[in-house]
């Protein structure tokens with residue numbers, strides 16, 4: 304239950320944070336002041352770190368990794384720290400959700416649900432820490448025995464975006480820690496507070512100093528320096544495809560650090576005429592409006608069977624018009640504020656483009672005026688053709704583009720008509736259709752008669768230009784390891800020199 308336990312109000316003065324290196328808090332020189340996107344009121348002051356601060360953090364992580372204070376522990380000992388962190392997060396759930404809402408603008412009930420998912424990530428990673436293992440090869444003949452060891456890759460740089468600051472962090476950090484790595488995190492400058500709060504949680508849980516470091520600041524300075532850093536062994540980046548491309552170049556130009564990339568999406572929701580149309584419409588409304596559509600897995604392309612398309616669009620529009628857009632601190636709100644002014648302008652720009660390119664607004668299509676903050680009504684466009692910007696580009700807002708199909712082949716072709724391959728959803732009561740679409744559409748996450756469901760047991764990641772690698776689950780720990788092949792000879796050696 305995401306019950307809000309008290310009436311939430313804005314802080315009287317912005318809270319000033321330090322940054323966290325080698326187990327200690329440091330004060331920032333220059334500070335970045337963040338205003339709550341739902342209210343336009345200053346809520347936090349975050350250090351604008353320097354590249355020298357980042358170098359210190361990488362050096363601290365390197366020392367922590369090399370002296371094996373974390374990687375040398377047993378899986379059971381690492382699991383103990385992760386489970387204690389989960390218990391502390393449970394106690395601090397309301398407080399962390401509050402700061403997430405203030406900086407991001409998402410509704411408080413949603414933020415509370417996200418913290419629950421984060422707790423589950425820590426508990427799942429604790430299990431994986433104990434189960435992580437290599438393989439044995441008893442198939443090399445009597446004289447040779449083989450093993451593979453899974454070893455932590457080393458110092459990991461982690462760059463996270465502003466749309467799910469704590470959730471995306473927690474879909475990575477516990478799994479990285481389970482592997483035995485040390486890390487340096489660079490959150491988005493506009494949503495750094497909860498990443499810093501996690502440092503307190505991990506320290507209290509008993510994580511050794513230097514294993515989790517947070518350096519705040521802008522992507523262009525600190526983010527770029529982290530991607531280029533020669534002493535970082537792996538970079539896990541979640542964000543836009545454009546910055547993902549620059550990470551690839553920076554990796555190649557520095558030290559060929561391993562990359563994990565989770566990038567953009569333009570995700571299809573395929574609705575067949577035989578599905579439960581009420582359920583499918585509810586899911587489509589949720590899939591585009593959840594987190595104001597600022598969600599990498601938002602289902603932003605509706606692909607609906609032509610025979611029911613008019614009726615389905617009408618049903619969906621009626622549901623979307625009833626979504627409660629409002630103050631993120633109000634427990635009744637379903638859709639909160641747009642997180643940044645730049646993103647607000649981008650979304651409204653796409654809505655204008657959709658209209659001017661000839662698509663029809665069925666519902667929404669405008670900003671919502673709540674007196675302060677930036678809000679946009681969930682928007683459905685009909686009559687979208689594949690050349691339009693709203694058909695191809697990731698809008699990252701509550702804007703759904705509708706397409707129609709006659710055959711399963713057409714549905715699959717439309718679903719695959721994108722450079723992205725992050726997620727997809729299919730709605731039908733026919734198992735043949737469900738399986739055909741699931742097997743032929745290229746996407747890393749698939750939902751059949753559901754949407755955005757899942758848990759930290761299941762891996763996350765993209766096909767095509769949506770990224771490389773997998774986060775969460777067993778694969779999400781293995782991603783941060785490298786495999787060493789060990790060959791052991793038994794018995795006398797067959798000599799080379801007679």
Ligand code: NAP
Pocket residue numbers: 462463464465466467471489490491492493520521522523525526527528530541542543544546547549565566567568598599697699725765769770
């Ligand atoms: P973004 O501009 O790429 O920023 C993501 C992160 O990268 C932020 O921490 C940002 O820092 C930093 N950054 C910016 N420029 C950088 C540079 N030159 N070098 C290194 N780091 C840099 O993306 P966003 O606008 O925050 O997030 C939206 C995008 O993320 C969407 O495309 C969305 O699909 C994608 N996303 C993907 C997933 C997934 O799991 N696949 C999840 C969530 C979001 P600052 O913000 O401080 O500048």
